[in-house]
Amino acid sequence: MNPYLESYSAAINDFHRARNRAQLKVLLAKLKGQPSDLLDFEEVRKRLKAQGSIERGLRQIPLDAIVGSLGRYHDFTRDFLPKQDHIKDRWARVRLAFTGLSGIPPIEVYQIGEAYFVKDGNHRVSVARQLGATHIQAYVTEVKTRVPLTPDIHPxxxxxxxxxxxxxxxxxxxxxxxxxxxxxxxxxxxxxxxxxxxxxxxxxxxxxxxxxxxxxxxxxxxxxxxxxxxxxxxxxxxxxxxxxxxxxxxxxxxxxxxxxxxxxxxxxxxxxxxxxxxxxxAQNSLSTQLTSLVEKIDTLVLGGKFSAGPPPGEWRQRAIAVASPSALIQDILVPIDGEEGGWFAIQQARTIAEREQASLRAIHVTENSSSEQENLYLQETFEQLMRGCQVAHDLVVVKGDIADTICDRSRYIDLVVMNVRYPPGPLPLDRLVSGFRELVQRCPRPILATPQVVSPLSKGLLAFNGSPKAQEALYMAVYLAKKWSIPITVLSVDEKSSKAQKYLGIARKHLTYRKVNAEYVHRTEPVSDSILSTADQYGCDFIIVGGYGYAPLVQVLRGSVVDELLRKSTIPLLICR
Incomplete structure (x- = not known):
């Protein structure tokens, strides 16, 4: 057989193989709902409102970056497989030219951003790709647009x-x-x-x-x-x-x-x-989802009594990630029950909000729908207490479970200020049914528990035992001492004086590094009594402590120093986690 005809016949066979692959690719693209066609350069140029062009001369361009064509976009797939039988002869002749002595001339393309469109040379691009080439020589005309394209562009x-x-x-x-x-x-x-x-x-x-x-x-x-x-x-x-x-x-x-x-x-x-x-x-990982699932089961089956809440330090780490370390308290949540003795928390929260220039968000949660008259009374009383206050403040009334609602909304604030009217009782059953204990256990933010007083918050007592939650209390004490310019007294209670001194040494080192002057005291008597007597002796008008140290079930059975302080303290208690 004539060598030319033999080579031509082989080129035709190559075309048919490429044509069959094109049909399969088009079918698969339709099944997946994906585009398989080349882009029409004229349509792209009009849509992007081209603003002129510059001749860039002869360049080596990547074949994968060629995404469209001027006029021949129906003849080839996106990866330049032939779609039409009528281009068979032309395709085969170009295929022969690739292996002939004369070779092939450079193609001509338009460039928009990183994407190219064939002006002349579609068959050469198709054959080059079937032969496994990665680049091809091209005369490039760059088209200026406000928005560049990338090779992954599709309709x-x-x-x-x-x-x-x-x-x-x-x-x-x-x-x-x-x-x-x-x-x-x-x-x-x-x-x-x-x-x-x-x-x-x-x-x-x-x-x-x-x-x-x-x-x-x-x-x-x-x-x-x-x-x-x-x-x-x-x-x-x-x-x-x-x-x-x-x-x-x-x-x-x-x-x-x-x-x-x-x-x-x-x-x-x-x-x-x-x-x-x-x-x-974004961080909704598998472990987070499992923790959330466990908490939901606890809420459904046990009413949320044994939910442990987030790990110690979570609030601090999150706050520092997005806010200035000198403005950690930007939003304050104040749950109110509407009863006469329950408004002290609003007055106490106002003191903090004005110091911090923080917003004050009051919330009244009711498990049953409240009347319009009740809502009006709440709003009028709230506005009266906030009269003359220059910080942002508002009151919302919502229906729902009290603990769930407060814990959910506290995720979007920095401090919860709550009135202690019904502290956890001394017996396990009392603690189990205590709504306040559940809030302290679950709430993801620090809680300032206020008795029926409004404290000037002019001197703090930090009760420190070296635990992770006590470390958070130490961090908060440093922040308040520096931000409010108030003195701090640090207390450590332990039967062994050496242990108490060790904890005081840890606190002293941290406070000294942060340039906070403090008084340091250690006691050996019962913890809650030591804290209250020291606060009284040193003239402290609020106490800073870490939250519950035991797992929820153990805490319910054994009780804790925090519960005792909530029952006995006549000054606010800042509970940190």
């Missing part, structure tokens, strides 16, 4: 790119920030971003008392609001928990999640807390 993401271009045309952000990247992975999100900017624009206008252009508002929103949030999201590693999502995706996800939580809570949520809520969802 759905092209719609997103088109929306991005329209967004940039309106905001002109890319002209002010050359390295701007607000890419998203879901269509329709740029409309939401524009809504955010419009809201920001409105408040800018109110603040500056003039009309603000969309361009000015967009730049201010980007610098003062968007960038700080995205920076924290990246620094906290939250992106790693959301593969195939962009920083802007997570910014929008956080905003949506924040709105849902605010609707449920009935109050505005700080950005820092919204980032923490996003981090919670």
């Amino acid at each position: 759905d993401t092209l719609i997103i790119k088109e929306e991005y271009v329209e967004f940039l045309e309106k905001t002109r952000l890319d002209l002010h920030y050359p390295n701007l990247d607000l890419s998203v992975s879901i269509a329709g999100q740029y409309k939401v971003l524009l809504e955010h900017i419009e809201v920001h624009r409105y408040f800018m206008g109110v603040e500056h008392k003039r009309e603000i252009s969309l361009e000015e508002a967009a730049a201010n929103w980007y610098e003062t609001y968007y960038l700080p949030i995205v920076k924290r999201i990246i620094e906290l590693g939250i992106l790693r928990s959301y593969p195939n999502r962009t920083p802007t995706d997570l910014y929008l996800f956080m905003s949506e999640h924040r709105a849902e939580i605010e609707k449920r809570l009935g109050w505005e949520m700080r950005t820092e807390k919204a980032i923490l809520a996003l981090m919670d969802r």
Whole structure:
């Protein structure tokens, strides 16, 4: 047989094999609902509103980065397998040219970002890929657009790119920030971003008392609001928990999640807390899910009596992650029962809120629906107690289980201030049915338990025994001493003086390092009596302690120093975990 005809016949056979593979790929793509076609360059150019072109000359380009074609996008699959029988002869001749003496000339392509579109040479690209080549020579014409493309572009993401271009045309952000990247992975999100900017624009206008252009508002929103949030999201590693999502995706996800939580809570949520809520969802690991499942079973079967709550230090670590170490108390939750003796907690919380410039969120939880008259009484009494207060404050009335509701809402604040009207009793059954004990056990935040007094909180007594929760109490004592400029007395109680001195040494070292002056005392008598007598002797008007040290069941059976203090103390008790 003629050598040429033999080679041509082999090339035709190669075409048929490639053609069969193309049919299979198209079928599989349809079954998976995935695109298999090349992109139409003209459509892409129009959608992205091309702004001119530059000749870049002869270059070696990766074949995998060729995603479309000018005019021949129906003839080949996305990976340039032939789809049409009528191109068989042309394809076979190009195949022969690859092994002939004359070789093949470079192809011609348009470049948008990192993606290429064939202007001339579609068959050469197809054959080169079937022969296993990874690169090909091409004359490149770079097409300028506001939004670059990547080789993973497909029709759905092209719609997103088109929306991005329209967004940039309106905001002109890319002209002010050359390295701007607000890419998203879901269509329709740029409309939401524009809504955010419009809201920001409105408040800018109110603040500056003039009309603000969309361009000015967009730049201010980007610098003062968007960038700080995205920076924290990246620094906290939250992106790693959301593969195939962009920083802007997570910014929008956080905003949506924040709105849902605010609707449920009935109050505005700080950005820092919204980032923490996003981090919670990102860290929803198997162990976290199992812990949550155990707690749900405990709540359903045992009413939550034996739920241990989060580990020691969890609140502190989370707070430091998103807030300044000098402003740990930004939001205070104050549950109220509406009875005459139950309003002391509001007055005590106001003292702290004004020092910390923190918001005060009062909540009345009722297991049955309350009347309009009752709600009006609560609101009027609350506003009367808060009259003249310059910090943000509000009261919400919700229906639900008291302990569950308080513990759930405390996840979004920094301190719970509660009135101690019914402390845990001295007997196991008393402790088992005590709602206050359950709250102390489960609540993920520090609790300031207040008796029927309002303390000036001018001198604190830290009861320290070296335990993990006592370490958290030590951390809080340092914070309050420095932030409020108040003196601290440190007490350690143990039958063995050497052990007490050891704990005092630990506390002294930490306080000295943080430049906090303190008095150090050790006692050997019963712990709760020692704490109360020392507080009285040294003129302390509140006590700082760690939370329950035993597992919930053991604590119910044995009782604890915390329970004794809740029953006996006439000054507030700050319980840390």
